[in-house]
Amino acid sequence: MILNNTIYVFHIRKHNGAGTYLHPFEDFDKIIATGNSFQLEGRYGEQPVIESLTAFRNTIYRIVEESVNNWVNESKFIPRFLISAATFLLAYFFYSFAIRTPIPMIDNIVFAIICAVICYFFLGRRYRETTTASKLRAHYRGIIDRIVFSQSNFITTLEAFLVRLSVKSVDEIIKNGTDCDEFTELMSDEHRDERNQLLSYIEKVLKKQLSGHQKRLVNKIIMTGMEKNAALVEELDLINVADEVDINLLFSYLLLREKNHKKTV
Numbered sequence: 447m448i449l450n451n452t453i454y455v456f457h458i459r460k461h462n463g464a465g466t467y468l469h470p471f472e473d474f475d476k477i478i479a480t481g482n483s484f485q486l487e488g489r490y491g492e493q494p495v496i497e498s499l500t501a502f503r504n505t506i507y508r509i510v511e512e513s514v515n516n517w518v519n520e521s522k523f524i525p526r527f528l529i530s531a532a533t534f535l536l537a538y539f540f541y542s543f544a545i546r547t548p549i550p551m552i553d554n555i556v557f558a559i560i561c562a563v564i565c566y567f568f569l570g571r572r573y574r575e576t577t578t579a580s581k582l583r584a585h586y587r588g589i590i591d592r593i594v595f596s597q598s599n600f601i602t603t604l605e606a607f608l609v610r611l612s613v614k615s616v617d618e619i620i621k622n623g624t625d626c627d628e629f630t631e632l633m634s635d636e637h638r639d640e641r642n643q644l645l646s647y648i649e650k651v652l653k654k655q656l657s658g659h660q661k662r663l664v665n666k667i668i669m670t671g672m673e674k675n676a677a678l679v680e681e682l683d684l685i686n687v688a689d690e691v692d693i694n695l696l697f698s699y700l701l702l703r704e705k706n707h708k709k710t711v
Contacts, residue, residue, distance in 0.1 A: 451483060454643045455593065457490040457498070458695070459605050461612035465494055466690045467502050468647040472654075474513035475520070478582065488595030489640065491602035503590060510586045515574050517582070522573045530566040537561035600637040603628050604644075604698065611694040616683050620672045623701050633705055641702065648699045651690050660685060668703045 456468045470477070477484070519526075538558035573579065607628040611619060623629070632641065652664065663682065667675045679700075687696050 451485060452639070453484050453486050454640055455486060455488045455502075455595075456598075456601060456640075456644055456647070457488065457494045457502075457595065458601060458608075459490075459492040459494075460692055461608045461694055462692070465498055467505075468644060468651070468690060469506075470643075470647060470650065471506055471509045471513075472650065474509050474586075475516045478513060478517045478586075479520075484589075486589055486593040488593050489598035489601050490595055491598065491605040493597070494595070499595065503593075506590050507587060510583065510590065514579055514582050514586070518573050518576075518579050519570055522569070526566055526569045526573070529569060530562045533565040534558045534562035598640065600632065600640045600644075603631045607632060607698060608694045611697055616680055617676070619697055619701075620676050620679055623672070623697065624705065629701065632702060641706075645699060645703060645706070648691055648695065652687075652696075652699075655687065655691075656685070664700070667700055671704055672700060 453470060457465055458468065459465050535558070538554050541554045541557045607626070610626060610628060611623065614623070631637070653661065656664065663678055667678055667682070672679050682696065682700075683693060685693070685696070687693060691699070
């Protein structure tokens, strides 16, 4: 999600001391396809170590490289396909008339397919090495190089909220998880942009990691409320969530999404 042309990258120190980065760049090829300009801003509560930031940048560099390649492959699919199809026909007819074999039809087709496949992958490599692709890589790497991480009151409050949740039972979270100053601060209008982007990032992780049944379970809890679905929330406690989203961050997501939903209905 991009709001006001600003994409936030979040470093969150979870209640157990481990750090995680949440960002939208797993779908970076979709960001490239929109062609919209944007800037990156890093946010943290407790400052991450330098080694962690370096590793994160390297991860994003890799994602950018793969995403540009995917974008090039998709945008050039039709010309690649047409040229490869023409290569198949030319190779087939050439092999048919120039070389006589005992089983001409099978040999001709196999030879033509091999030529077409070689042509397809050769063109893909050539397109990935074009000036346009190189400029795209340099452009997005430059944006990543310019990203600056700064302390965010929203993430600081979220980290404190995660610690609070870690000492509560599931029943306590259901009944009074929102009755604290930290949650009130998280829901303030001042933090709307950061909150909405964070929730969208967690949602993307959940879509990739949870089963269809688990996704329906999460959606039902958000739509009808945690108190009305106490048994389902208890069941959530058994879900093996992704590394990026532990159970307390998942509970935070549910509480914030539920409150957001109530504000919009």
